[in-house]
Amino acid sequence: MSAHPPVSSPFKFLDAYTAADQSRFFGRNAEQKRLVELLFRSRLILVYGPSGTGKTSLVQCGLAKAIPASDYFSMPIRRRGDLRQTLVTTLTGMLEETATTEPLALIAECIRYALRPIYLLFDQLEELFISGTAEEQTWFAGFLKAVDQSSLACKIVLVIREDFLAYLYGFEDQLPGLFDFRMRVEPMSERNLQEVITGTFSQIQDVRLVDEPRTVRLILENNRSSANTFQLPYLQVYLDRLWRLENEKEPEPPVWITPALVEQVGRIDDVLEVFLVEQKKSITDRLPPDEQPAVSTILEAFVTYEGTRREHRLASLEENTGLPVALLVPVLGELERTRLVRRDDDTYELAHDSLAKVIDKGRSAEQRQINDIIRRLKDAYREYTEKKQADDLLLPPRRLSEIQLYETAIQGELDRSLSKAESAEKWKYIEDSREFHRREQRRELEEQQRKNARLKRTVAFVSVLLVVALASVWFAVDQWNKTNRTRIVLQADGMDPVQALVTVAVAYEQDPNDLNRKSLYNHFYNHRLYSSKLELNGTAIRGIDYSFDGRSLLLVAEDNMVYRRSATGEPLGDGLFIPGRYLSVELSGDGRRVVALVEPGKLFLGDLESHTLQRMGNDSTINTATMSPDGQTVLTTNDSGLITIWRTDGSKPETLKSMPPVELAGYSMDGRMMLTVPTLSDADSEVNLNKKIQIWDRHGKHLLDSLTMPDAVLSAEINADGSMLIVSTMNGRVFRWDRTTRKLWPLQLLNKNFLFPEVKFSRDGQRLAAAVGKVVYWWDAAGKVLDTLAYERRIRTVELSPDGQTTLIVVDTDVELRDANKQFKGKLSHTAAVASAFFSPDGKTILTHTEEGKVFLWKLNDERLVELPHLEGVRDFDVSADGAFITTLTDANWIYVWNRAGAVVDSMATDSVMDRVLASNDARTIFIINIGKDVSCWNRQDRRLIGLTGEVADFSDDHQVLLTRTKTGKGLLWNSKGQQIDSIPISLEDKSAFLSDNGQELLLRSRNGKLYFWSRADRKVIELPGKQAAGTISPDGASIVGLTVGETDVLSVWNQQGKPVATYPLKTVRLSEGYRLTAFRVSPSGEEIMILLSGENQAFVWSRKTGGLSLFNHNKVVEVAEFSPDGLLLATLQSEGQSIWWSMNGQRLLEWVGAVNQYRFLQDGSVYYTVQNNRVSIWPGPNFIIPWLNQHISATKRRTILDDVRDQYKLQTSFWEAIWQSFRD
Template identity: 75%
Template structure:
């Protein structure tokens, strides 16, 4: 059975460094000095830290390296079954003979024997609290106290894992200074890790480190993980793996550790887990099938229920594993040979605590449940004993039920882990808890019997309340339904966008509370909806792409099948099985043939119609394969740099022998040229830097360019005239073949590493990411914009027209336009691994790590977009929403219908600031930067300057209030004709007109109000001191914020008589602030107040008198009510828009910045402006109608059924009971 012994590793591997390894111990100079300093200051030092940080190596080797051996005598102590007995045994073994039996006396004799102070190092002290008895723990506390108060020359170092540090707090009463001299061993910094790697290699004669900085950086990169800190045991195993892989190739020393070797070994996310799996497999492969499970059984015996390592003698291991001794010894021999366990005299244990974690993670769900029960039992028992056995610390019935479920297994594990006496104590605790609850149950039963007796006497009264009980049941069911819907809605963030929207819409229809309303708004307005979801039965999707003409989709599945789908999300035919691990797969434009390159470099053609697969050629070293756009040829390169052209029927066209060795060859987008990238290994250094373009036959050189560094890759524009070239040192160049110009792409951060640049079809726009920042470049190579992220950017893609960029971040794909305006988010349940545009740029295809694919339309179905060539300054909508007019920064006016179709346009020749469109759309009024008003009559095509400045207008846009330069006020009709005048000077006054256009309110700088009505035609002066004022929506009231010692909301009727006043209990809003907005809700029951320059808004409610604060992150510039008053909308200084409920609850934070927004009067439509784009959305009350129109009831029911099954949701009270 035994396998041949492997060549001995020169690395420490999982063993701790000892005093014999002083010349090989690196990276802990600061910690060594700190430890020595603490030992000089105190006789009791505590060393703690996470598992795997090198605590044992520091106290064993680091201390020996820092202090001469003549200055102290080190004694290493592990628990080994019983800490006191082990300590006595170690000390007795040091002395030749002694009559002392107590540890303190033995220590004193050892000091006299060694003629120097003794340092007692208690390593892995957590074992005392995992497996030690209460008596053993108590003795140890007394021993420490005795040593601390004695005069003997003894120092103690306690070494413990950080997650067990809390157990030492019980010792503080006896050892008040226990934590005064403590030291935490942190994970190593990157600089120290570099020192460890370089130092380790330097001490091994038969190993040579090549290109030291790069090799070390690659080793660190391959061991770095976002989920875990860098663990030293993992590094040792990885270094050993490098050495072994190279040693197997060339056994004769020296062994060369090169960057290529590190890249070949690659990243191993959990190298220790991989090492354990490999060693287990090497052992189990040597055993008969019926004996193979014994290996896992033996390994698990070395792990405690806490997930830490446990030591065994052979007898205890035989009892625990319950295996024949012959089989057990064979397995132990192999485990020791493979360095998974180590033997110390008669004791076996795992080589490192990190192995225990890996083994514990691989335990069955049942065993983990048992271990969890024991951990909680042990903790509960400890607290029970500390609190003098209080009844309220007995185990609960729920905990007892859990124990009863696994009673036999828990009992066996307790005896095995803690010993019989400790196990019996814990079991007595369980028994006491059961007896206590049985007594409580009997007492409750007796109380219930008495209650029943009283119930019989009260039966007549109960019957009277039967109806009340029935109502209560109904109420309980109703409450359960509400609570359950809340639970379902809270899970919607885990669903895909369509599932989430349908689910929350169902909940909102049944219960339109604020939580459901908030979820509905968020999933509709902030998340795009996919057009199709792609799933394969029984297998996961592992690769997706469009054919080069965009008419078909290519799907590569986990079951080694290739599938063809159409862009609507429908599968075309059965999958085609191609053997081997895919390196690349491409689909021909006719959608029939696939070209697959599989490991180690074999080429296959497959026919999706006939399901035939054909091996092409005999070369097994092909490194790249690409199919031409016309589908006639396939171009391949092999390991020797040879380029071959094949027909798609499998025949060889020829080999391009005239070309220098090539790393990569590809067809140009128009199929007229071949692009070749030279191999880096070319002996002629100039060839490495030369990019070449050939005719399609490869016989004629069309163009070439030499770069300053070796070429790695290149991508071409649609016409082949522009190439983006990446070089070895990380520089990226734009080669314009027409202008014969090579331009390096500008980098704002010189440390950024760009690996791939995306190019628009016309070659004028480029985008790339370094993982944290997205950069955009123009055709001159200048950075035109950038966007930073806190999360890691997975990839970026550029639409063929260069107008849209998609950025993949975790589970989201964000869309940004050419002006860096946010266009929406494609949300997924799992991390996105692939996201690409279709060749026409109208569709996006995404694939997630859970094996699903999604198709998204670039044009958002939820809204209508009105694109402009420049920024939009202002817009207006006719009363019925039929017409939309927009003003742009380039002095253009555009006229649209509600479907987004352009109807008309006008060049205004001067910049306009404000626009107003009449209800019938015939006239458009505009105000320029000088407050001059113009009227454009669309039918007459005439732009006329008007004698006045527009101040306000009625809700239906039929009456317009204007002010002349002399301050006179006039009312115009929708044709711009005067219909009335205002006998008040409007200069130096704030002016408000009622919604119906019949009343006007003026507020002077001093705060005096003047009211005028077209009906009674007289001006009424109201008291001064008004910080802000307005008219109610119905025009029947005047409302003002009156400044005073306490601000007051004052109400007057149209005769100027006060009708109500409401002091604001929260203080003065006007004190030191200017009121920038004072809005009344449509029903007149609420007031929204904004303060200029402040990041807050206030909502006052007449019914309660409460003034609620709406907190914002930035300055609030605008606020308003929705047409029905159920929503409050605010806009902050950086474009962040927030929706609030009328009670002040935050409902929606719009994704992306907007410049303006507006509701249509009936609330059916919501308009937003983002720089050059106006978006027309369904209003909040029209989400459900939109959903019913776009997703049929049958499809919604199917989606809800899928959601219920996938997330195991209960959708009714009776279903939950059943």
């Protein structure tokens, strides 16, 4: 077979642009600038995008075009079999002589040799995850970390296809900032493609464009896909096709590319497929018939089963295809001549990824199915090994059946594409899966046989007794209902907060078991409820915005419709269609108009009331468009740096030609000023930004102020009154400029390597916040770090409320709210990752938008509770019996009295340091206890503060009686008005005291363990027998309970006359021998007793019903424990503020999110109070969640929510519905 002489094409065809092609590289100015900006800010850059978008050309040619060669030395690197070996070979090849093979040492030598920084360009990194081993991937992650932490003058650019980006998430443990400086290479816009075509032809000497505008337009129309997009490889092949067709007609130069020629070639939807078919045919036609299949066989060998390129040497190609070298060599030569295959030294590969996709698409249906099976097998095996070979990650029977159908072909493909060890590991995984399912089948068969035996006995029994049969049916229905409710409750974790709460509430009402109760508590207390879910009849929402006044919302739908909603989410008229690919969309201040910037730079103004749309001007090079807060003007900048002010009333626009060209421009928050950053005029302007900031009047006529920054400006924002600017610079630093004092403060950096991509600030500029990786930072007005907060997961973004008092932190599917003291204020939960979240202009609502296109509106003030905010931390609080008044004591020794609605009704400052506060039922009298236990009585009516005799010893739960102890040990009783009502006939010296709930009985315990009981009714002091480690009085006052010390711990019970009622041996000495008890209480029902030991991580509850002692295990020391008023749950508080609710059988029902300092139930259980630093929160009690839900979500709305849940999650709500569905199936 003879080869024809190669035809020299002037086009790059499928080859990437290199540094030598700078004069022929067009259409990527913005990406060049962005890439250089990232390289200036970090030593590790990630470039990704779809296949065929020109990533390799950008980093090889675009970078060389943007940065002089004297400033850096680039080294492109491909994997080529083993990435480490390729890296070492590339580095040593630059050096004349070296003795080391260690990569970091080689890099250092190369830097010294080149006398400038080294840029390592790791291209087509997806090959590492397609063909590389786990060890090779682990080594590469460690290498990147070593370079990142070194002082070498070396930068690294990772280039990877977008569909392999997820594989890099495994590197984040070693490289937390891997995704901080990333760049997505988008498909080229039509405007940029015009630049590519005209620029390419302008650099080819012997090719001419005739009627350039029309010819270029026809080329673009013929290459536009059905999805309205362009493929760069297809365009290059198309241009080459035009040249070849005309060159064949007239070989003598120049070659004329005319509209007629473009129309003659016409539209080729699959130009690359056509080219591949033509070249294959041209080669096979010159081969004998028996050798013609070799061309397809060889091309298929260059494509993996995943549809990507695969490299081959001649030996591996011979082994893979089974073809002789004598045939391989000439066919490879022809494939190389036709530019289908590229040769690099001894390595062959396809010329471009796009060819691999075309070849993969042309495979037979059977081969594609085999490849799909192998892909799934590889993914499943990777997850199986990562999760420590869990049985639930073995292949399911369905996958095994597919493998068995093509077992020989799959095993052969595995042997060809993988090493022997890797292929054996995959096949062992398949055999292990088969053996596992065989064991499961045997176990299920044995279980089924046992069930069948039981069923036979049951049927025989049911045949005799019909009544038992009916009872069994009822039991089956009941069990099905319980199981189904459990299944529904477990699925609630995947629902949005309102759906979940309504769903679990129904399950709890039907069956209030511990699981349903736990789910109800968790979804009510630990998850905020949105006020509105914004939907567009199933169409995904891709953009959201508030109007400047916050009265309207803008929703941008996936189908290019824009809609307006009220501040509460109600629809305001029909939507408006705006054609094109949006670059930006903004809503006017009054919510009536919308301005949209669409590719390639066209500006549209829409009226959402009249539903009219008009284009503003004829400029198609607009880069940015910003509407003024009053909605009267639109400020735009174009490619030439000119600013134009458009008026929304239709009057003539004004271009500010007297103003120098700008790089950045925008309005201040109030719209009274214009902020600009001029464009540099020197030759380096495309890679540098100016250091100067200018502030003009809103019309751009008068320069009001200016500032020169230490480094080039990336972005700048101005606060509400224009007195302060936040400026981000090229080197990653952020500055605060106070225009009043003329001072420029850099934000304090705790780590010099931290670069803050975006800083948010409050409306007055006094508080700033930003997130870097997994840490949130807060600064004050002077740029000093106020606080930090670390998370276990990466933070997407943070936002500050306009008043700066609340921070919104987005982490995956959750949005956390933190107050000014970084205390937890609530969590906004979503079912998908949150793409954006921000406050309304008035700070009263929050708008969140998920990646799946759903939008939720939340109120900042939580509807579930009433908050009592304080300026200082709350040290203690008390609640009146009916909950009408709450009294708080702060760290500043201020006392506040609040009503149920959260309003302060009275306050007083004290002169000394106070520790406790108690209030009468009407809150007219407040008892204040200082750290020395001295008691003062504050009468709010006459404003007097009177000291009581003695120190406080105890007080009754109803706060009607207070017990004090004088220095001589005398005990005095006081009523809620601060009046003495009785005295105790026995000395309280060296005794602990316990008053009954109503204060009418008293129990004393001496140091040696003796108990003394006294009742105001009979006035007798009764000494109880034995030595007691602790003692208490039952809630009804009828019984005394003691923990008797002996050979074994015993609970002893006496009546009020001191006569023994019962004893209960606990069969342990754990509770009394060598331990100090901190709490010993009887439950409201009298059926349980709670015991706490000092310094222990457990609480103990004894049950009269079971006679057993249950342990409630905690992670930290248990400091407080309290029964709920109905006695159905136990609330505990462990050190570091973790509060937990338990059922009486020891099941955890609720773990409160956020640290809790104190808590308390209202006496009737209707309200639950928590103290979290400086906030007191008033919640509905656990038994009042359902009434709250019925009050706040109507029955009609709940039914609608349940119907949506049932449809969305395919739930069955009744046994008979399941039977009917089974019958239909």
